[in-house]
Amino acid sequence: MEIIVCVKQVPDTTEVKIDPQTNTLIRQGVPSIVNPFDKNAVEEALQLKEKHGGRVTVISMGPPQAKDALKECIALGADEAILLSDRAFGGADTLATSHTLAAGIKKLGLFDVILCGKQAIDGDTAQVGPEIAEHLAIAQITYVSRLDIADGTVRAEREHEEGYEIIETRLPVLLSVVKSINEPRYPSIKGTMKANRKEITVWTAADIDVQPEQIGLKGSPTQVRRIFTPQQRVQGEIIQEDDARTAVKRLLTKLNQAKII
Template sequence: MHIIVLVKQVPATDNVRMDEKTGTMIRAGSDSVVNPTDENAVTEAVRLKKEAGATVTALSMGPEAASRALREAYAMGVDRCVLLSGRAFAGSDTIATARALAAAVRKAGPVDLVLAGERATDGETGQTGPMVGALLGLPVITYAQKLVLGEGGLEVERLVEGGFERMACPLPALVTVVKGINHPVVPSLHLKLRAKKLDIPQWGAADLEVPAGELGLNGSPTRVARIFSPKLSRNTVWYRENGGHDGLTALADWLTGEGLI
């Protein structure tokens, strides 16, 4: 069994800063980490590796520095890592990113299961995993909170508002996982040391069977028209309680009028 986990390196903060002029993310000055739900996806892959004897490949697209995220995945227990890197990928939106990742999965395959995080903490679209699955023609299940390998394929509990759905699908498939699926495995010291010396293969656009016009900025139909921080304004009104509860009554009337209670 071969499992490929998609691992994205993201800024180590939820407070992503954007350059309002260029519409791009300001990455300088912020540390990078493995996207939190990708740690859960890696942990799930490593669990299935132990359970079903799978081989696990971690795949990331990003600048050379993204190899750090792959080294962390290796220290968590994946068997091999591949980094997609090069100028041809720069400026990719979600569909161009998904095309590159899907082509790399095809090249690294055959694959039985592709795992991804529910969404990345920087871009936060949650589109990449399902797009990769669609491009590969695989069944896709999103928001998995439990995965069980069965005789005929996968049984999945899928988180939905107010509960969960139980689903089954044949393999190969692509599944995105939520944070609650597990506690991320703690990297072992032994693997951390090996990860430091790990030779990570780098694939560029020439290694993938994707027309050049479908990658990077040229292959990205998304245009960022404008980016800005919303300005929040506050109007404070004081309701004072004077012993006769006038203030409280007025506050309750206001909350009722606004439909808040």
């Protein structure tokens, strides 16, 4: 089974900084981690490999420092890693990002399963995975909390606000997973040594089939126009009286004074 996992290196959520000129995240020099939901995707890929055999390839789009995230995935057990890195990719919204990742996946060749975390913690859009599936014209199941694949049929338990639903489809498929699907493993000493020796393959815009107007800021119909801190809300008042009637009378008086009633 050929399995591809899309991963993202994200800033530590307590260290997010915005470039005031471009309104994009500042990533250089900022402590970064592997997106937590993507770790669940990597774990599920490794479990599929252990059950069905095959290979796990991780792919990411980001600056050169994203190699660290890919090496962490290699340490966990992934076989290969590809980094899509080019200044031309900078400032991409979800559409341009998904287009770039889909082009990288096409260059990799045949695949059975693509796994993604349900969303990245820096953007929280949950859009890139489904958009990749659309670019590749394959089936997709989102928010997967349980998965079974047998004889080319995918049976997934999909989590949503009102409970769960069971969905079946055929391979190839893209699946975005939630945290409850598994518990990510820790890297082994052997895996860490392998990752330290591993040279991460880097592809630029010239290496994949994309046009300049499809990637980066040029390929992003969604743009941030302004970033601001919301005005702090004025603290309310708690009316405390021993007698309920007195408390209600005070409340009505204040509502009248505020011209609310």
